[in-house]
Every structure is written in structure tokens, then in C-alpha cells.
Amino acid sequence: MKSARRYSTEALVIRQLDYAEADRILTIYTPGRGKFSVIAKGVRRARSRRSGHLDLFTRVRLDLAAARNLDVVTQADAIERFLFLGEDVTALTYAHYCAEILDAFVPESNHPSSELYAATLETLRRLGRRERDIAVRAFEMLLLDRSGYRPQLHSCLGCGKEIVPEKNYFSPALGGVICGDCMYQDPASVEISVPALKILRNLQTRPQEVLRLNRVEAALQGEMERRLHDYVVYHLERRPKSSRVLESLRTAPAIPA
Amino acid sequence: MNESSSRPRSIDRAVTELARLPGIGPKTAQRLTYHLLRSSGDQVLVLAEALRNLKEGVVTCSVCFNMSDRNPCHICESPDRDHAVICVVENLLDLVAIERTARFRGVYHVLHGAISPMDGIGPDELRIRELVQRAKDTSATEVILATNPNLEGDATATYIARLFEGSDIAVTRLARGLPVGGDLEYADEVTLGNALAGRSSA
Numbered sequence A: 001m002k003s004a005r006r007y008s009t010e011a012l013v014i015r016q017l018d019y020a021e022a023d024r025i026l027t028i029y030t031p032g033r034g035k036f037s038v039i040a041k042g043v044r045r046a047r048s049r050r051s052g053h054l055d056l057f058t059r060v061r062l063d064l065a066a067a068r069n070l071d072v073v074t075q076a077d078a079i080e081r082f083l084f085l086g087e088d089v090t091a092l093t094y095a096h097y098c099a100e101i102l103d104a105f106v107p108e109s110n111h112p113s114s115e116l117y118a119a120t121l122e123t124l125r126r127l128g129r130r131e132r133d134i135a136v137r138a139f140e141m142l143l144l145d146r147s148g149y150r151p152q153l154h155s156c157l158g159c160g161k162e163i164v165p166e167k168n169y170f171s172p173a174l175g176g177v178i179c180g181d182c183m184y185q186d187p188a189s190v191e192i193s194v195p196a197l198k199i200l201r202n203l204q205t206r207p208q209e210v211l212r213l214n215r216v217e218a219a220l221q222g223e224m225e226r227r228l229h230d231y232v233v234y235h236l237e238r239r240p241k242s243s244r245v246l247e248s249l250r251t252a253p254a255i256p257a
Numbered sequence B: 001m002n003e004s005s006s007r008p009r010s011i012d013r014a015v016t017e018l019a020r021l022p023g024i025g026p027k028t029a030q031r032l033t034y035h036l037l038r039s040s041g042d043q044v045l046v047l048a049e050a051l052r053n054l055k056e057g058v059v060t061c062s063v064c065f066n067m068s069d070r071n072p073c074h075i076c077e078s079p080d081r082d083h084a085v086i087c088v089v090e091n092l093l094d095l096v097a098i099e100r101t102a103r104f105r106g107v108y109h110v111l112h113g114a115i116s117p118m119d120g121i122g123p124d125e126l127r128i129r130e131l132v133q134r135a136k137d138t139s140a141t142e143v144i145l146a147t148n149p150n151l152e153g154d155a156t157a158t159y160i161a162r163l164f165e166g167s168d169i170a171v172t173r174l175a176r177g178l179p180v181g182g183d184l185e186y187a188d189e190v191t192l193g194n195a196l197a198g199r200s201s202a
């Protein structure tokens, strides 16, 4: 019998699917090998040594054995957990949203990106802090960029002229900003304010600075969220399930006992 | 005639349908199908009959959302149970696991899932509204949150606990004897029984 090829990697668990009696198929994101799925056998049994190390959003060191279909987890040691997500449904929903769009935009192949991996972890850390909205916007911008959907925010996608600080429009279909004269080219485009456009541009060029600012007024937060949401939905060709949950969390009145 | 290229459609169909079941892959589905083919006709008919009756004979309890052969279910109807203590579980198998401990004499409330936004499941998709209403209507004294010890289970429990803030109802959680990440339904009776006994306020 030839022995299976074994290897180790650091990984973030971004999706889980129960499989067979007590197994779980995990979608993991790794710095060196990109996104792929592995199987963890027997982890749903309460006595499994590995189960506590493979929860969703656990940053973990994995030993794996290569197999014909899914590589098999042979050892798992948690490096970092985001336990505060279990105490805050909204933060958890943001985390699910990030994982959902990461899973949707990153192809399952050997597509390494240690930068996007690090940014995903940093975004999860920030979900426990006050700047979580802008952190999610920064994550969306980086993800769109690295997966080939970087929005064009500097020159008009209709006429090519440089965008000046006046009435401009955001067009998911055309892939970015168009000027007032070219607005007719996409009747579905929506006006984008000068400050929102400015922050989105800065998120493309110097995200760390924007994240340090962390004081963005609510109306502006809302505008950027809606524009990027439209953009994500247009290019995914569907609405992320987690964004629907997020909306219901915001609108549903808490039911008093 | 090329006999190896196509097997009877009825076999393919049985394999396909069995493979849809949780925990059954294509290989197992094929093995089960050929097992059934070799079994006596009676045995296969009994199974078919059992499956046919499954949906007809089982109803969802309108009080606790357990599945039973009657509504309200036998637990909700039982005079031997303490109806002021409601144990909240994610799914039916968790209820079965807690019943197996024989250490719980209250009643249940089955959420039918835990909050999992990427699967489209938020608080509205679970039986949370019904729980709050029920606890209020029945003057419950305690709500035990027995969700799974993982992020989704914790978030669900936290969300529910908030809804009871300011009420007279004591909200408790299972003790942390349960290993993180495992499923409640797989916990052994002793561990689960102890977790139930050692519950703490949420």
C-alpha cells in the first residue's frame, strides 16, 4: 500500500457542510494554496479531538493527507478564534457575508493570495470593533480588485474623461463611475456623492489610512454599502444570502418578551 | 446489444433518490439499491409502505414544533412534565438526545436550525417569535438554551437571551462540559445530562 502524500497548511474555515454520519466537508482558505475543500472525518462526534479546532471562522494549522477526491484532515490546531462572533448576531452576519462573497469570487483552484488571506483575517478581527462597516467595505474593494472586478473610479466609463467632483453616477453594469453626460448609457446607474466616491477611491489606493480614520458618518456608510452591494450583486448575478439576513436584522423590530 | 452501457432506468432512479439522503454518497446508494434488489419482495414493499406513511402519519406540534403522530405532541400533552420550563433545541435529534438522558422533565421548543446567514437563515427563519410568545402566554419560569456549542449556536442563544432581558423568565445555558464544535446529538448521555444539570444563567 502506498502511503498518502501528507502536507501542512495554515487555513481559515469559511464554510462547513455536514456529510455522512459524523463528517464535515470544510471549505478552507489558505495563504499558499487558495481556496479548496477538505473532509474532516468524525468531527461532529462530541468526543472528537479535532472538532473544537475546526469550527467556522477558526484560523487553524492543518495536517492533511492527499486523497483522490477531498484531502483528509489528520490533525488540527486552532491558532486564532473569533469567539465574539458568538455573542453578536450582527457581527456574525458580517462575517458570514465576507465568507460568502470570498467563496463566490475566489475560484476553487490553486490561486494563492497571502494578501487576501491576511486581509480576511484582519477584517474578522475588526468586526468586533466600531469600524466594522468600513472594514467590510475595504474587504469588498480588495476582493473585487483581486478577483478581476476592480471598479473604475477615476475616469468616466462612457467618454473616458477624468471624473471631476460634481454629479457623477455609479454603474455596476459598466464597472464603475460615469459622468453626468454619459449617465444615459446606463439608466440603472445611481448618483454617487463626492465624499462617497472619495472614500471608495482611497479604499483602492490606501485602505490602511481609511481604516485608521474609522469615523465615517452613517449616511455615507449607508451610501457606500448600497453602491458596493449593487456592484457585488450585479457581478455575482445573485444576492448574497447573508445580505438578506443582515437587512432583516436591521429592519425587524426586536420582539419584547 | 450492448448490455453493460445501460442498466434499467428503475435502478438508476433508486440510486439517484437514495443518494439525495444525508450521509449517503453515490457508492452507498448503489450498494443499498442492489441490496434491495436481492431482498425479498415483501421486505421491499414494507419499506415502501413505511416511507409512504412517514409523511402522512407525522405532524408538527403547533406548540413546540416537535414531530409526532399527534398535535400537540405527547410531550406537550403530558401532565407529568413541567410546562413552565422550556428547553430550546436546534433540531429534533437534539431533543431525542436530551430525552435519552432522562434528566429533563420540562418541555421543548424546536427552532429547526440555528442562525446561519450564509445559508440564508436569520432569526426570522427560526421559530424564535413563537418561542417568545409561547413563554409569555404560558407564564414560563425558565428557558434553557440548549443550542450547539459552536458560533452559530452561541449567536442564536445570545440573540434569544436578549429578547428575554427585562422579563421575569430565567434564561439559562447548558454547562460548558460539552466540547466546542461537536454536535449536541452526538454527546453521550452522561456529558449531556451533566451539562443540563450544571446549566448557568445566560
Ligand SMILES: [Zn+2]
Residues within 6 Å of the ligand: A156, A157, A158, A159, A160, A161, A178, A179, A180, A181, A182
Ligand atoms: Zn462621460
Ligand SMILES: [Zn+2]
Residues within 6 Å of the ligand: B061, B062, B063, B064, B065, B066, B072, B073, B074, B075, B076, B077
Ligand atoms: Zn409539542
